[in-house]
Amino acid sequence: MSKALPTRSENYSEWYNELVKRADLAENSAVRGCMVIKPYGYSIWEKMQRALDDMFKETGHTNAYFPLFIPKSYLSKEASHVEGFAKECAVVTHYRLKNDPDGKGVIVDPDAKLEEELIVRPTSETVIWSTYKNWIQSYRDLPLLINQWANVVRWEMRTRLFLRTTEFLWQEGHTAHSTSAEAVAETEQMLNIYAQFAEEWMALPVVKGVKTANERFAGAVNTYCIEALMQDGKALQAGTSHFLGQNFANAFDVKFQDKDGKLEYVWGTSWGVSTRLMGALIMAHSDDAGLVLPPKLAPIQVVIVPIYKNEEQLNLISEKATEISKALKKLGISVKFDNSDAYKPGYKFAEYELKGVPVRLAMGARDLENGTVEVARRDTKTKETVSLEGIAEFIQTLLDNIQESIYNKALAFRDENTTKVDSFEEFNQLLDSKGGFILAHWDGTSETEEKIKEETKATIRCIPLNQEQESGVCIYSGKPSAGRVVFARAY
Template sequence: MAKELKELTKRADNYSQWYNDLVIKADLAEQSPVRGCMVIKPYGFAIWEKMKEQLDKMFKATGVQNAYFPLLIPKSFLSREAEHVKGFAKECAVVTHYRLKAGEDGNSVMVDPSAKLDEELIIRPTSETIIWNTYKGWIHSWRDLPIMCNQWCNVMRWEMRTRPFLRTSEFLWQEGHTAHATREEAEIEAQKMLKIYAEFAEKWMGVPVLQGVKSETERFAGALDTYTIEAMMQDGKALQSGTSHFLGQNFAKSFDVTFLNKENKPEYVWATSWGVSTRLMGALVMAHSDDNGLVLPPKLAPIQVVIIPIYKGEEQHVAITEKLRPVIDKLQELGITVKYDDSDNKRPGFKFADYELKGVPVRLVMGGRDLENNTIEIMRRDTLEKESVNFDGIVSRIEKLLVDIQQNIFEKARKYRDDHVYVCEDYEDFKTRIKEGGFFLCHWDGTEETEAKIKEETQATIRCVPFAYEQTPGVDMVSGKPAKYRVIIARSY
């Protein structure tokens, strides 16, 4: 067994450490010398690229276009939208100078004090302000609407406590920003993008999500409504995996963006914004992986099938390779990513453990005996089941297996999630059980006081008012006051 694998912490021992270990050992990412900023390694980045590619297609199919807006935002922009400033003008990286000069020792560099900016610039924590400042120039009449732009970029929020993918100072994301003539159209857009996120999470990542709307406290700073998809990790904690915001006319008013309606009267523009980030990588890892390493859904796996020949001597090596070549070619023709690993500088046992660690969905092994018997060994990573099968028909078997694995991973995560959603009426009961994780469906009186009390006493937060739950009024388990609906309460990442 590979040394790396042996050192992987078990989930049951320390779930959090297991995650941190796995990110490193599976070559997804590593810490950089800059606090809270990570290096995304090629294997990790290949997964992110697949995510991007699919999401980008889904966005464009709705008419969204990509664009690019500046990294740096004038400090004063952040203060223009009153709620936004409270949320984002805090932990920001601030550019104050634009030049270095040689230090007096000749070997070092120092900041040139004469190159001080008149107005400090902020590295974007999110781009509503710079984009709405730009949209002002693009929007004049109802004919200019809707505008639906997205950008794939890096953003920075100076986080004090960071974890790879889940919370980093710099992260990669996409941020969509749309402008509409009517309130209704903007609300529909915000909900449409949430549905795209949910579809992506479930059909591509194999991660079941609950869709819902955030409480006022948990809203995006500057939004009238924040919609969210909430996924459950294997420790029962929630991970907010994507959000879509109905921004009303807040940013249009702050940046004075109006349009002439069909009656030639000026109106403020209606807005949405929506984003998912490299945080999805964390959700993917935490939702499916096991004590042997990553478990990747075939649709996002950089390598979908690995084929390992076991041979003695060059003659057998050539014979096995020749036998396998048509299968490799056929799989590639079908668009399946195959790696044929016949390298002789690692033992088969090392390779097996390594590809398990990397989450390759299907492993094929062929040895001398297989060659004689026209068989091949096939293993699926999600269940670790392996069997020896007839070599003929292996291609269609693999095709079917990849579909099965994608489905099984999702079903397994959904079963886990469904088994850990509890209807709860009693706060004392809640306080005990929340320690074990899970989503708790509880009546809430709608007050910030109750929300704050739950958070303080249990570290759990209101994740959302779920859409797919038939609501009936009841009694708030904390305050005893009347409650109109239930919310999902959970501890979260």
């Protein structure tokens, strides 16, 4: 709290890094690329988990748990899957250490070499489909709708807290179906759930779309995604849902007997969101004073800070604060009364701003006399003096308003930063000025996509769903296009 945060306009990247650390969300560990998620950060993640888990269960999914380790040979069974993940995986080769004969410490015991190396799961399709083989015989065993909450490891070369870490936490849904249509419907249903979660809980508007072949999940027939826009004009992929076709069923020989007794390969999906969402949440809403949290995900929704000159005043304020806290808790609102005398009110105000507590109540001697309290909103930084009568209901409504207002602000920002562009010059100019989502025509070839990426660092975030039909010519090649796609530089 000694130094101010770097501002977003000064250095957006440093602002993010510092904010994550100072707001007690996460920090780097001694193991390169692995983070420690601190209690305050973890409590936001827990709220995300709970909300998502409820949505998964409401749509008929159950949780299970599959092993951390994948035999090396399993990874190779699906050709494009191994291509996508082999280059960045942690490999377990031994199962024992022994004392270093040359001195202190321990060394790997060469006699404890594994016959087959194990991969720390980068994602679990292979281990799960090898299991599904035993669980699925008949159409009666389908659909299989399973999710797991787990840690995964991808050996990333450049890492950033929450956005790209070697180990991260996520959920991965893996479902099996008897028809292609049902699997596609599941893929789309989960995409919609992710979008709903992002918008209703994270207050984050997202574009739903389909990835190009280049950006597809390794092993998928089709990858759906939600894309969000950050305040620096860069895009962030916030969740993906994959239609796997029969690829993993083929690789692991998973067949079922249909109603006519015919053996068919099973159709699959997988879908996931991760602690990356924490990065999206932070970057989408926060400001130069610190975090701005949508009330639905805030670990502390209301903080009460007493302003007092003596013990007697503090006691009287505490009494009122206890009443308010009780009334708020009754409405399911989380509240903290910070009566510690180690810090002055000004320090506390700054601290709770940094932590993104949506509503701050300050109560002093005059408030006691008048039966009022000062109510400050974190998102707009506005204050008003409010009567204590019906204060809990007032705050309940206020929290709803804040949630909506944060969403609307993010939506307005995205709308302002979504631009139709019809020439490559304009495209380049825009990328180098404000960035944002750029809607442009593309000829549909990977070649053009890659050239644009090389020259501009912008990628096709998605081919948006439900867009208006419009033909045109590719901004790069001049060849015909079937519709605009969303370009952006991205996290």
